Amino acid sequence: MKTKEILKKIEEMKQAISMQSSVGIIPRPNANSLKGALNEIEELIKQ
Numbered sequence: 001m002k003t004k005e006i007l008k009k010i011e012e013m014k015q016a017i018s019m020q021s022s023v024g025i026i027p028r029p030n031a032n033s034l035k036g037a038l039n040e041i042e043e044l045i046k047q
């Protein structure tokens with residue numbers, strides 16, 4: 001996979017987590033932890 005494709009997938013995952021959190025599927029603290037982890041992965045990829 002190319003870097004751009006990976007970053008796009010990470011963004012899609014963050015959006016999906018936000019949607020699931022807003023309707024109560026994922027508790028908000030768990031969603032924030034998941035998005036935080038994805039942000040860290042994103043930063044590592046961009047380096």
